Amino acid sequence: MTSTSLDVERIRKDFPVFSRELPDGRPLVYLDSGNSSQKPNLVIETMREHLALHYSNVGRAMHVLGAESTEAYEGARDKVAGFVGASRDEVVFTKNASEALNLVAYSFGNPVNTDPRFTLGPGDEIVVTEMEHHSNIVPWQLLAQRTGATLKWFGVTDEGRLDLADGVITERTKIVSVAHQSNVLGTVNPVVELARRAHEVGALILLDASQSVPHHPVDVAALDADFVAFTGHKMVGPSGIGVLWARAELLDAMPPFLGGGEMIEAVWMDRSTYAPAPHKFEAGTPPIVEAIGLGAAVDYLTGVGLEAIEAHERELTRYALEALREVPRLRVIGPETLEARGGTVSFTMEGIHPHDVGQILDDQFGVAVRVGHHCARPLHLRFGIPATTRASFYLYNTTGEIDALVRGLHHVQKVFA
Amino acid sequence: MIGESMYQELILEHYKHPQGRGLREPYDAEVHHVNPTCGDEITLRVKVDGDKVLDVSYDGQGCSISQAAASVLHELTTGSSVAESLSVVDEFTRLMQGRGQVEADEDVLGDAVAFAGVAKFPARVKCALLSWMAYKDAVVRSAAQ
Numbered sequence: 199m200t201s202t203s204l205d206v207e208r209i210r211k212d213f214p215v216f217s218r219e220l221p222d223g224r225p226l227v228y229l230d231s232g233n234s235s236q237k238p239n240l241v242i243e244t245m246r247e248h249l250a251l252h253y254s255n256v257g258r259a260m261h262v263l264g265a266e267s268t269e270a271y272e273g274a275r276d277k278v279a280g281f282v283g284a285s286r287d288e289v290v291f292t293k294n295a296s297e298a299l300n301l302v303a304y305s306f307g308n309p310v311n312t313d314p315r316f317t318l319g320p321g322d323e324i325v326v327t328e329m330e331h332h333s334n335i336v337p338w339q340l341l342a343q344r345t346g347a348t349l350k351w352f353g354v355t356d357e358g359r360l361d362l363a364d365g366v367i368t369e370r371t372k373i374v375s376v377a378h379q380s381n382v383l384g385t386v387n388p389v390v391e392l393a394r395r396a397h398e399v400g401a402l403i404l405l406d407a408s409q410s411v412p413h414h415p416v417d418v419a420a421l422d423a424d425f426v427a428f429t430g431h432k433m434v435g436p437s438g439i440g441v442l443w444a445r446a447e448l449l450d451a452m453p454p455f456l457g458g459g460e461m462i463e464a465v466w467m468d469r470s471t472y473a474p475a476p477h478k479f480e481a482g483t484p485p486i487v488e489a490i491g492l493g494a495a496v497d498y499l500t501g502v503g504l505e506a507i508e509a510h511e512r513e514l515t516r517y518a519l520e521a522l523r524e525v526p527r528l529r530v531i532g533p534e535t536l537e538a539r540g541g542t543v544s545f546t547m548e549g550i551h552p553h554d555v556g557q558i559l560d561d562q563f564g565v566a567v568r569v570g571h572h573c574a575r576p577l578h579l580r581f582g583i584p585a586t587t588r589a590s591f592y593l594y595n596t597t598g599e600i601d602a603l604v605r606g607l608h609h610v611q612k613v614f615a
Numbered sequence: 616m617i618g619e620s621m622y623q624e625l626i627l628e629h630y631k632h633p634q635g636r637g638l639r640e641p642y643d644a645e646v647h648h649v650n651p652t653c654g655d656e657i658t659l660r661v662k663v664d665g666d667k668v669l670d671v672s673y674d675g676q677g678c679s680i681s682q683a684a685a686s687v688l689h690e691l692t693t694g695s696s697v698a699e700s701l702s703v704v705d706e707f708t709r710l711m712q713g714r715g716q717v718e719a720d721e722d723v724l725g726d727a728v729a730f731a732g733v734a735k736f737p738a739r740v741k742c743a744l745l746s747w748m749a750y751k752d753a754v755v756r757s758a759a760q
Contacts, residue, residue: 554680557621584655584676
């Protein structure tokens with residue numbers, strides 16, 4: 199075992215799932231946190247206690263439970279804001295990162311809005327990258343279809359880095375939307391440089407930080423971004439809660455997304471005025487308990503320390519890249535060095551389909567990985583492959599679990615030899 | 616273990632040494648089917664003469680289950696009558712959709728009984744059925760010509 203500054207054995211005790219066995223007595227080896235992370239007791243208990251003792255609707259109920267619920271919900275917003283170095287009014291709760299990305303996409307080309315930064319039509323350009331998750335591609339395709347704007351993208355090099363060619367971001371670019379860290383390659387993109395290029399031409403920049411915020415210390419101000427989207431369930435929080443951060447001045451300029459209760463100031467039969475951000479973007483009863491659970495997740499991660507988590511994952515990634523190099527006919531898709539890279543490692547095995555790899559790893563070794571295109575089909579097309587097997591690490595993983603993965607892969611090769 | 620029962624020797628044998636693989640002339644109908652959840656795909660051609668299936672040729676990519684199923688399909692259908700082959704397809708479909716609770720009729724299915732273990736994995740049933748559904752589609756199209 200390689201030692202890191204984290205007491206992983208103690209951390210694992212915080213996560214009830216690691217005390218269970220799989221059918222037939224197999225141990226659980228969970229290497230799928232890039233898909234969704236497991237939950238610590240602190241999150242589970244905080245949500246349970248809120249549901250049991252403090253639950254009511256937020257922001258409108260004039261009674262003790264309403265006050266307690268509102269305080270906990272808004273308290274979660276404070277925690278999330280603190281976690282990414284933001285001001286609380288700049289933190290919008292959404293259902294997930296996809297909704298956060300869609301919220302921004304729908305702000306553009308909306309005739310309700312006259313702010314020139316958000317107007318969009320034929321001749322204007324939207325820029326994404328070839329390594330995006332579908333949730334950071336499809337909303338922009340839809341926007342291009344609605345408005346007649348052009349969708350452009352940065353390509354990806356053979357090493358799995360962005361090909362930062364000139365001429366992609368131009369004077370016509372209105373919005374650049376890019377993953378902070380790739381959910382397939384593990385690549386951490388040079389987002390500060392991209393922000394500089396975007397701002398140089400007067401465009402705005404949105405970061406899909408779903409794969410970075412859970413694993414690295416992230417400070418939205420230091421990123422120089424205009425919008426940052428991430429999701430709760432990948433950072434030991436519950437599903438059903440996501441976050442959009444945006445500079446306050448932009449949230450003010452943007453039109454509302456969904457209409458409904460809580461997002462208004464006053465309503466007449468023929469018109470409405472809207473609440474200030476962030477509530478302007480939180481129509482209807484929000485995912486109250488999920489937000490509170492995310493607040494607890496932030497407490498948990500902060501207690502462990504993001505620097506320590508980052509260092510631990512770096513050690514796991516170093517170990518995994520070395521161990522996988524020893525597996526014959528295995529090809530890593532993505533950077534093979536630790537430089538600007540997170541703890542997600544995808545690979546192919548010659549002559550063996552990832553679904554067969556994943557099935558045997560699961561059935562016989564209890565190793566949970568993700569197989570398929572990981573909602574990044576264009577990236578797989580770029581590499582000329584239909585699918586990959588992906589192992590993704592988090593604070594509770596050990597080098598022993600990577601050994602189990604490698605043992606499993608050797609067995610897979612034996613089955614298909 | 617469960618996985619061992621799904622990856623029967625016979626399935627692995629067909630995957631490593633597919634029978635009748637490759638698209639051939641002449642043919643009456645060609646279809647292309649995909650499984651959007653995993654990207655498995657198959658192009659399949661049938662050549663029918665009267666009631667006799669003269670050739671089933673195919674090409675595709677995907678997991679061992681989908682590719683082996685196409686190979687077994689080729690063996691079971693080529694040279695048989697259209698009606699017979701469709702009853703095999705029906706029996707195979709019944710087995711695959713039976714959630715592991717259906718007893719396979721080995722007399723009808725022959726080598727295809729090796730896929731019985733796949734029925735216990737809902738996510739993989741579509742892999743096994745991909746080429747068989749493509750065959751059914753191709754036969755219908757060839758009859759319509």
